Amino acid sequence: xxxxxxxxxxxxxxxxxxxxxxxxxxxxxxxxxxxxxxxxxxxxxxxxxxxxxxxxxxxxxxxxxxxxxxxxxxxxxxxxxxxxxxxxxxxxxxxxxxxxxxxxxxxxxxxxxxxxxxxxxxxxxxxxxxxxxxxxxxxxxxxxxxxxxxxxxxxxxxxxxxxxxxxxxxxxxxxxxxxxxxxxxxxxxxxxxxxxxxxxxxxxxxxxxxxxxxxxxxxxxxxxxxxxxxxxxxxxxxxxxxxxxxxxxxxxxxxxxxxxxxxxxxxxxxxxxxxxxxxxxxxxxxxxxxxxxxxxxxxxxxxxxxxxxxxxxxxxxxxxxxxxxxxxxxxxxxxxxxxxxxxxxxxxxxxxxxxxxxxxxxxxxxxxxxxxxxxxxxxxxxxxxxxxxxxxxxxxxxxxxxxxxx
Amino acid sequence: xxxxxxxxxxxxxxxxxxxxxxxxxxxxxxxxxxxxxxxxxxxxxxxxxxxxxxxxxxxxxxxxxxxxxxxxxxxxxxxxxxxxxxxxxxxxxxxxxxxxxxxxxxxxxxxxxxxxxxxxxxxxxxxxxxxxxxxxxxxxxxxxxxxxxxxxxxxxxxxxxxxxxxxxxxxxxxxxxxxxxxxxxxxxxxxxxxxxxxxxxxxxxxxxxxxxxxxxxxxxxxxxxxxxxxxxxxxxxxxxxxxxxxxxxxxxxxxxxxxxxxxxxxxxxxxxxxxxxxxxxxxxxxxxxxxxxxxxxxxxxxxxxxxxxxxxxxxxxxxxxxxxxxxxxxxxxxxxxxxxxxxxxxxxxxxxxxxxxxxxxxxxxxxxxxxxxxxxxxxxxxxxxxxxxxxxxxxxxxxxxxxxxx
Numbered sequence: 001x002x003x004x005x006x007x008x009x010x011x012x013x014x015x016x017x018x019x020x021x022x023x024x025x026x027x028x029x030x031x032x033x034x035x036x037x038x039x040x041x042x043x044x045x046x047x048x049x050x051x052x053x054x055x056x057x058x059x060x061x062x063x064x065x066x067x068x069x070x071x072x073x074x075x076x077x078x079x080x081x082x083x084x085x086x087x088x089x090x091x092x093x094x095x096x097x098x099x100x101x102x103x104x105x106x107x108x109x110x111x112x113x114x115x116x117x118x119x120x121x122x123x124x125x126x127x128x129x130x131x132x133x134x135x136x137x138x139x140x141x142x143x144x145x146x147x148x149x150x151x152x153x154x155x156x157x158x159x160x161x162x163x164x165x166x167x168x169x170x171x172x173x174x175x176x177x178x179x180x181x182x183x184x185x186x187x188x189x190x191x192x193x194x195x196x197x198x199x200x201x202x203x204x205x206x207x208x209x210x211x212x213x214x215x216x217x218x219x220x221x222x223x224x225x226x227x228x229x230x231x232x233x234x235x236x237x238x239x240x241x242x243x244x245x246x247x248x249x250x251x252x253x254x255x256x257x258x259x260x261x262x263x264x265x266x267x268x269x270x271x272x273x274x275x276x277x278x279x280x281x282x283x284x285x286x287x288x289x290x291x292x293x294x295x296x297x298x299x300x301x302x303x304x305x306x307x308x309x310x311x312x313x314x315x316x317x318x319x320x321x322x323x324x325x326x327x328x329x330x331x332x333x334x335x336x337x338x339x340x341x342x343x344x345x346x347x348x349x350x351x352x353x354x355x356x357x358x359x360x361x362x363x364x365x366x367x368x369x370x371x372x373x374x375x376x377x378x379x380x381x382x383x384x385x386x387x388x389x390x391x392x393x394x395x396x397x398x399x400x401x402x403x404x405x406x
Numbered sequence: 407x408x409x410x411x412x413x414x415x416x417x418x419x420x421x422x423x424x425x426x427x428x429x430x431x432x433x434x435x436x437x438x439x440x441x442x443x444x445x446x447x448x449x450x451x452x453x454x455x456x457x458x459x460x461x462x463x464x465x466x467x468x469x470x471x472x473x474x475x476x477x478x479x480x481x482x483x484x485x486x487x488x489x490x491x492x493x494x495x496x497x498x499x500x501x502x503x504x505x506x507x508x509x510x511x512x513x514x515x516x517x518x519x520x521x522x523x524x525x526x527x528x529x530x531x532x533x534x535x536x537x538x539x540x541x542x543x544x545x546x547x548x549x550x551x552x553x554x555x556x557x558x559x560x561x562x563x564x565x566x567x568x569x570x571x572x573x574x575x576x577x578x579x580x581x582x583x584x585x586x587x588x589x590x591x592x593x594x595x596x597x598x599x600x601x602x603x604x605x606x607x608x609x610x611x612x613x614x615x616x617x618x619x620x621x622x623x624x625x626x627x628x629x630x631x632x633x634x635x636x637x638x639x640x641x642x643x644x645x646x647x648x649x650x651x652x653x654x655x656x657x658x659x660x661x662x663x664x665x666x667x668x669x670x671x672x673x674x675x676x677x678x679x680x681x682x683x684x685x686x687x688x689x690x691x692x693x694x695x696x697x698x699x700x701x702x703x704x705x706x707x708x709x710x711x712x713x714x715x716x717x718x719x720x721x722x723x724x725x726x727x728x729x730x731x732x733x734x735x736x737x738x739x740x741x742x743x744x745x746x747x748x749x750x751x752x753x754x755x756x757x758x759x760x761x762x763x764x765x766x767x768x769x770x771x772x773x774x775x776x777x778x779x780x781x782x783x784x785x786x787x788x789x790x791x792x793x794x795x796x797x798x799x800x801x802x803x804x805x806x807x808x809x810x811x812x
Contacts, residue, residue, distance in 0.1 A: 088792045091747040291745045292701070320747045321795050322738075332728075339697045341497040341726045386494045389727050 001025065001401060003058035006376070007048050008033065009068040011368045012350075012384055020068065021053050022374040025401035029053070029370055061406070063378045066395055067387050069350075070367055071132025071375030072327035073357025076225075076258050076286045076311025079136040079155070079163070080114040080148035084316045084325070085121025091321055097229075104318045105143070105171065113318070114139075114148045119155035122315060122325055127161050128405050129326040130377035130394045134161055135225065135311070135361050137168035137195050137258075140186055142178035149186055160399045164361060166225045168195035173203050173212065180212055187216060193223035199238055201230040206238055214245045217254065223362060225256040225286065231294070235262025236270055243277040252282030256309065256360050260285050263301075264294030271297065279304040284360040287352070288313035289334040290322075298338050298348055309360035310334050310352040327353045328379070328391035335388055343385035350384050374401040407431065407807060409464035412782070413454050414439065415474040417774045418756075418790055426474065427459050428780040431807035435459070435776055467812065469784045472801055473793050475756075476774055477538025477781030478733035479763025482631075482664050482692045482717025485542040485561070485569070486520040486554035490722045490731070491527025497727055503635075507577065510724045511549070519724070520554045525561035528721060528731055533567050534811050535732040536783035536800045540567055541631065541717070541767050543574035543601050543664075546592055548584035555592055566805045570767060572631045574601035579618065580609050586618055593622060599629035605644055607636040612644055620651045623660065629768060631662040631692065637700075641668025642676055649683040658688030662715065662766050666691050669707075670700030677703065685710040690766040693758070694719035695740040696728075704744050704754055715766035716740050716758040733759045734785070734797035741794055749791035756790050780807040 004022040011018050011030060019037065021029040031037055037052040050058040081104070083089050089111065093103035108114075126134065138148040149165060156163035167186035169179045173196065183194055194216045199209035217224040230238055239262065246255045257278075263271060263285065275297070278285065284307035289295045301308050312330050315323030328350075335349035358366035365373045378396040381387035397405040410428040417424050417436060425443065427435040437443050443458040456464040487510070489495050495517065499509035514520075532540065544554040555571060562569035573592035575585045579602065589600055600622045605615035623630040636644055645668065652661045663684075669677060669691065681703070684691065690713035695701045707714050718736050721729030734756075741755035764772035771779045784802040787793035803811040 088788055090749040090789070090791065093747070095745070095747075290742075292743050295698070321752075321791065322742060324796075336696075336728060337698050339501070341499070341501075343496040346727075382494055383496070385496065385727065390730075 003050070003055040004374070004398065004401065004403060005050055005053060005055060005058040005060045006068065006378070007060060007062045008064035009066050009378060010382070011068045012070075013368065017064070019048055019053070020376070021055055021058070022398070022401045023055070025374055027368065027370050027372050027374050030368065059403070061396055061403070063395060065382065067379045067381045067384065068368065069130070069377045069379060069387070070354050070358070070372070071377060071399065072130045072353055073309065073361060073363070074126060074131050074134040074311050074327055075309035075357040075360050076288055076313060077134060077136050078314050078317060079119045079122060079134070079152050080138045081317040081319065082118050082122045082315050083111060083113070083318070084118050084125065086118060093318070100319055101171065107318055111318070114151035116151050116155045119152060120158055123155060123159040123161050123163070126325040127159060127397060127399070128394065129328070130397045131325070131327050132162060132375040132399050133357065133361060133363060134163045135166060135193070136163060137166045137225070137227070138191075139170040140167050140179065140182045141169065141171040141176055142182065145182060146186055146189065149189065149191060160402065160404050164192040166193040166195040167191045169197055173197070173209055174205050175203055184216060187220040187222055191222070193225050194220075196224070196226035198228060198230050200234055206241060210241050210245055214249055214251070217251060218249045223254045223256070224251065225258055227258050228260050228262070231261045231265050233266070235260070236266050236274060239263070239274050240277065243281045243283060246281040246283050254362065255281070256284040256286050258286040259288065259293070260296050261294045263296040271300070275300055275304045275306060278306045282307070284309055286311060286360060287334060288330070289337040295334065295337045298334070298352065299345065302348055307356055307359045308348075308352045309357040310349065326391060328387055331388045332391055343383060346385040346388050350388050375399050409456070409461040410780070410804065410807065410809060411456055411459060411461060411464040411466045412474065412784070413466060413468045414470035415472050415784060416788070417474045418476070419774065423470070425454055425459070426782070427461055427464070428804065428807045429461065431780055433774065433776050433778050433780050436774065465809070467802055467809070469801060471788060473785045473787045473790065474774065475536070475783045475785060475793070476760050476764070476772060476778070477783060477805065478536045478759055479715065479767065479769070480532060480537045480540040480717050480733055481715035481763040481766050482694055482719060483540060483542050484720050484723060485525045485528060485540070485558050486544045487723040487725065488524050488528050488721050489517060489519070489724070490524050490531065492524055499724070506725055511577065513724055517724070520557035522557050522561045525558060526564055529561060529565040529567050529569070532731040533565060533803060533805070534800070535734070536803045537731070537733050538568060538781040538805050539763065539767060539769060540569045541572060541599070542569060543572040543631070543633070545576040546573050546585065546588045547575065547577040547582055548588065551588065552592055552595065555595065555597060566808065566810050570598040572599040572601040573597045575603055578609055579603070579615055580611050590622060593626040593628055597628070599631050600626075602630070602632035604634060604636050606640055612647060616647050616651055620655055620657070623657060624655045629660045629662070630657065631664055633664050634666050634668070637667045637671050639672070641666070642672050642680060645669070645680050646683065649687045649689060652687040652689050660768065661687070662690040662692050664692040665694065665699070666702050667700045669702040677706070681706055681710045681712060684712045688713070690715055692717060692766060693740060694736070695743040701740065701743045704740070704758065705751065708754055708757075713762055713765045714754075714758045715763040716755065732797060734793055737794045738797055749789060752791040752794050756794050781805050
C-alpha cells in the first residue's frame with residue numbers, strides 16, 4: 001500500500017498547518033509546520049520531501065491552507081428507498097404521514113425500489129462529498145422481507161463507504177405481524193442495529209414496542225436507533241421510557257434517538273430534565289433538520305455531554321425529493337435552523353457530522369491523531385465554520401489510506 | 407446587436423421544447439418544436455438553422471432538454487452590508503437583535519463597509535447564478551449618510567444586473583433624528599423605494615412611522631418595502647395598518663412587506679383575514695426563509711392572489727455568515743421550510759423567485775413571451791421542481807439579449 005503525504009493542510013483542531021503521513025491505512029504521523037519531519041533533522045529549513053519523512057515512495061498532495069477533516073459520518077439516511085441517479089420522479093403523496101406510507105408501499109415495486117444501482121449511485125455521490133461512514137435505516141416488513149438489507153449490502157460492497165444498517169420497521173412492528181421475526185432474522189444475518197418507529201404515535205403500544213426492540217438489542221449485542229417523531233409531552237414521555245430502558249439494560253453508548261422533535265417543543269424545565277437523562281444514560285440524539293420540523297437544542301445537548309449526530313433522512317425518494325448526500329451541506333442546514341451564527345456554534349454542527357456521528361455509530365480509531373484510520377477529507381476552506389456555511393466541493397477524499405477522489 | 411438563437415430548450419410553462427430567437431434585447435419569437443421556424447417553411451423536416459429563422463448571423467446555443475427561465479429576481483437583500491468575496495469574518499455579535507445592530511454600527515468602518523469591491527463581487531456572483539434584477543435595502547442614517555446608496559450605484563454600474571434600492575432606516579427612523587430627511591434626500595436622488603423597520607418593535611411609534619414612509623412613497627411616487635419582524639398579534643395589527651394606508655393612498659402594487667413573520671404565527675382565522683386584506687390592497691409579501699424564523703403561508707397567499715417574492719436577506723455580512731447569492735438555492739430554502747414536496751408546490755417557490763419578484767418590483771416586459779426583455783436563464787434540469795431542489799449551475803445567463811455567462 002502506497003504511503004500518502006498531505007502537505008501543509010490545516011487539520012481541524014490542531015491550530016497550525018501540518019504535514020500528515022498516511023501509511024498502511026492509518027495516520028502514521030501529524031507533524032505541525034516548524035517541527036522537523038524526521039527525528040534527527042534540523043528544524044525550519046528541512047525540505048518537506050517524502051524522503052525527509054522516511055517515506056520515499058509516498059504520493060504527495062499539497063493542500064496548503066485547506067481544512068483537513070476526518071471522514072464525514074452520515075448518521076441517518078434511507079439508502080434502500082432512494083431514487084437517486086435516476087430521472088426526476090414527481091412526489092405523489094399528499095401531505096399526510098399515512099399517505100406517504102401508503103404511497104411508499106404502493107409505488108416501490110413500480111419504481112424498482114430497492115435498487116442496487118440507485119443505492120450505488122447515491123453512495124458514490126456521498127463518497128465524493130467526503131462521507132466515509134453511513135448508518136442507514138432499511139425497511140423490513142413481511143412484504144419486502146430482507147430484500148432491502150440485501151440490496152444495501154450488494155451496493156455497499158461496490159463502494160468505498162462503511163455502511164451500517166438499522167433493521168427498520170417502517171410499516172409497523174406490533175401492528176404488522178411477522179415484522180418482529182424479520183427484524184430478528186436481520187440481526188442474526190449481521191445487521192448492525194435494530195430500529196423502531198414512534199412506539200406510541202404509529203405503533204400504538206409504546207411499552208411493548210420498546211421492550212421488544214430493547215430486548216433484541218440486548219440479546220444480539222447490537223446498537224438501537226429509534227425514529228421518534230412523536231411530539232410534545234407524548235414524545236417527552238417516550239424519551240423517558242427510552243432512558244429508563246437504556247440504563248436498566250446497560251446499553252449506554254449504543255442507543256440513539258433519531259429526530260426527537262419533542263426535545264425542540266417542550267418547555268425549558270422538562271427539556272432540561274430530558275437532556276440530563278439522555279446524558280446520564282448516554283443516549284445519542286440524531287437530527288436531520290428537515291423541512292420545518294423542530295430541531296433539538298444542540299447547544300444544550302452538547303453542553304450536557306449528549307452525543308449529537310446528523311444525517312439527511314430521505315434523499316430523493318418517495319418520501320420527498322430533497323437531499324444531495326453532502327454532509328457539509330446537511331451540517332449547514334442544522335446550523336442554520338439552530339440559528340447558529342458564531343463560528344464556535346456552527347462548529348457544533350460540523351462536530352455532529354463527524355465525531356458525533358462516529359460516537360453514535362461506535363466507530364473505532366476515528367479522528368485525526370496518529371494511529372487513527374486514515375479517513376480524511378480536504379475542504380478548500382480556511383475554517384470549520386466556513387466549510388459548513390460554504391460547503392465547497394471537496395479537494396480530496398481518502399478512505400482507509402486510499403485516495404478515492406482528488 | 408447580434409441575434410441569439412436558443413435551440414430546443416424547455417421554456418417554463420410552455421409544455422414543449424421550443425426555439426427562442428432573441429433580437430435587439432427582446433424575445434423576438436418562441437417557436438415550439440413541430441412548427442416551422444419560418445412562415446412559409448415546411449413543418450417537421452425544416453433544419454433549425456439561423457437562416458431558417460431569418461437570422462443568418464445569430465449566435466446559436468443548443469440547450470436541448472434544459473429548462474429556460476426568465477431572469478431570477480432577488481427581491482430582498484442588503485448589498486451595502488456585504489463582506490462577500492473577502493476573507494472569512496467570524497460573526498462577532500451575540501444572539502440579540504440589539505447587539506447585532508450595535509456590532510453593525512461599530513464594525514462597519516473597521517471592515518470597510520460599504521465596499522464597492524465587495525458589492526461588485528456579490529453582484530457578479532448573483533449574475534452568474536442567473537439573477538438579473540435585485541432589490542436591495544441600503545442603510546441610511548446620519549452617521550453613514552448616503553454613502554451606501556452611492557456605493558451600491560457605483561458597483562451596479564459595473565455589473566449587468568438591474569439594481570433597485572430601498573432607502574432603509576436600519577438604525578431607526580423616528581428614534582434616530584435626521585434619518586427621515588436623509589430618506590427624502592435619497593428618494594430625490596432617484597432611489598426607487600422607501601423602507602421601514604418594525605414600526606412598533608424597534609421604532610416605538612407605529613402610526614407616525616408608517617404615516618411618514620407612506621407619505622414619502624405617495625409624494626415621490628416610489629415603491630415602499632418595509633421590514634416587519636414584529637411577531638404575533640403586534641405584527642398582525644401592523645399589517646392591518648399597512649393594508650389601510652395602502653388602500654387609502656391608492657398605492658396598491660407598489661407596497662411590499664418583507665419577512666412578515668407574524669403571518670406564519672397567527673391563528674388560522676386571523677391569518678385568513680390578513681391574507682384577504684393583503685390581496686384586496688395588493689400588498690406583496692417578501693420572504694427569505696432565514697434561520698428558524700416563521701415562513702409566511704405561501705400557498706394560501708398565492709391562492710388569494712397575493713404577490714409573493716423571495717430574497718436572501720443578508721449575504722455574508724455582520725448580521726450573519728450565510729448566503730450564496732443563488733436564487734434557485736434560496737427558492738429551495740423557501741420550498742423546504744414550507745414543507746413543499748409536490749412539484750406544483752415547489753414551483754410556487756420558483757414563481758416567487760421570478761414572476762413574483764418581478765411583480766413586487768414593478769418590472770415591465772418581464773417573462774418568456776415575444777416582446778419581453780430577453781433576460782433568460784438556462785438550467786440543466788428537466789422540470790421547475792428539479793431546478794429548485796437540485797439548483798444545478800446555470801448553463802447560460804442572458805441579460806437584455808446579451809449572453810453574460812455560458
